[in-house]
Amino acid sequence: MIHNLIMRRGVHPDASKNTSELPTIRLESFAKVQIPMSMHIGAPCAPCASVGDQVSVGQKIGDSPAFMSAPIHASISGKVTAVKKVVSSSGSSVEVVEIESDGLNTIHDSVKPPVIESRADFIKAIRESGLVGLGGASFPTHVKMSPPPGKEPDILVINAAECEPFITADYRHILEHADEIIEGIISTMNWLGIPKTVIGIEDNKKDAAGLLRFQIGKSGASDSIRVKLLKTIYPQGAEKPLIFNTTGRKVPTGGLPHDVHVMVLNVATVRYVARYLKTGMPLVRKHLTIDGSAVARPCNVTAPIGSFIMDIVDQIGGVKQSPAKVIMGGPMMGVAMDRDNVGILKANNAILLFDANDAAIPEESPCIRCSKCIDVCPMNLMPTGIDAAARAKDLEDLVRFNTMDCIECGCCSYICPAKRYLVQGIRMGKQLLRDSEAKKKAAVKGEQ
């Protein structure tokens, strides 16, 4: 089967799932949180709380009239001490709301289970919950649930692959909340009229898969929900390969899952759907794995969104040594931060602190054309060719090598014996193509 050909592509980094056996620790008391107004793909929110306001948990503090956006809620109760613009780690400017805790964690009056009588009510409720894709992409969930006409999904794919090293947040989520995960899936299927669901999970998490199967049986949904074990290989959880490996459908280049009538939700996302329907508490806390060689006691925590990285680490036993690299996300696709005093985001599933040894950046040497990057590429691209074209700023070659198909999973850079920064080169190439596209558009506009 061609099926298997794709599944084999990828890499096998050391799993480092050090925290898989540790129950999630709930962290409550934070003196201060800093909540960015843009934690999702789409339009940033405008703050709707001002300095001096008293806010409580679950109260909306940011929203946007744009469809492609998701509201933001206070994650602790207390006083708003600042609404200001800061420069994010990526260099862009982002507005943040800072809240100083009153230590009470009072819950806001607006927090009550939503009344849902129709599909439209359901999607509206999901929007109000502030839910975004929790797997890392942070795509607003209500947008995903509103596909264009004719693209309605006939299958729901639940991403429980968790293929990134270190991260066990989803795994713990399944072990601790399998019942709510299945509830969330059933509600989503019912309200959106999706007849079938397949949960994709890597075969190194058989116990979690078993638990999910048990809960499916208990809920009487065995006919419509299926658990599919997938080979343990990075990036098994990447959206396009995952859709193929669970449904056999191929998302076309430049397309979205709804082009093949599939909706993909992360396992944590559906659990929050169930939570919100039951309690009405919007997305104000996040499960995440804290790990890395500089962390004294790696573990899984749930913490208020916006709580500072180092505050979280201090509460679970601090650092072994001062970190040399702070990564938001996993080691393969996470973002290295230029500071450690930033708040955690909705879609954060891990914070990794690396010591100087792990943070060392390998020296790059010339490509020896060993073709390993091509062998491991899950998108069947030619990373070394794209990288060379990007460095030479050769737009024609960038198009020829299908640069925009890259999902930036990092397999090519990971495997490269010459230690080339292939993903970095490819990102550069994508930017060159976007710039030239924008220039072309501007030129066309100018002529009109």
Next chain:
Amino acid sequence: MNLKVSSSPHIRAFGTTGRVMLNVIAALIPALGVSTYFFGLRVLVVVSVTIASCVIFEYISRKIMKRDNTITDLSAVVTGLLLAFTLSPATPLWICVLGAFVAIVVAKQMFGGIGNNFVNPAILARIVLAVSFPVQIGSWKIASAPGAALSNFADSVSGADLISSATPLGMLASGSTELPTYLELFLGNRAGSLGEVSVIALLLGGIYLIARGLIKIWIPISFCIGTVIIVLLSGGDPMYHLISGGLILGAFFMATDYVTSPLTNPGKIIFGLGCGLITGLIRIYGNLPEGVAFSILIMNIVTPHIDKLTIPVPFGGGKKHAKQKA
């Protein structure tokens, strides 16, 4: 607070270019051992001279060009070893040094060093030497008796105890009836370049590289198939052609050179077939008894074009299948 910021991924696999080269060297050791057994210590003298001069030329040229030193990646050692493998054990040492100069300075460093050369350095050096010094390069030898070459130290080092003999392909070309047996060809008791003689030792090394995932089977297999096709069409003995001459050495160790062979698997198959067909044509219809080196050189030159023709179709169909945006 001084945090490192870099593009993901933040972890890297263990392998390095140097380790790849080390594995190639390890894979060539069995053939070197068998060669030393048959031809004597002279083999080690030739190998040491080519390796040492390759490394020194690499060091000097990088210095002169004010570039980073690259001798630690061991690629110069591999080139030196492979160059020696293509030479007769009786080759004068000054010719070995000249070969190393052509390989490292002309073929490799003048084009930018490792990764940037478009022809295989050892192959180009071998061809330049063969064309420039046909007499010295073509003085093929054989051991007076298997293993005998090791008995007298001085003779063994100088190679004085070796006796002249035609190579198996030479005998075939001249119509000789006293051809070596398959077994002799497999083990390596025959005249020829010092590294090409033992098919069994070369296969051992080749299988090691394939098992370690360092080379793929496509080039060696299609190389052999290409040659067999031509030999069969001309009514020759395909087995004899496969195990004599430099075919196994070329197919497993020279044509598979990463830098000068295509990137994708279909590309590798085209490349290997091309090498095999040209080798067969030269051997059967050409003026030379052997064509492995020329075939690889020609296909090296075609490699960039093969690469352009074999860009893989991405998962999802690529831009041709892309959703048309209104």
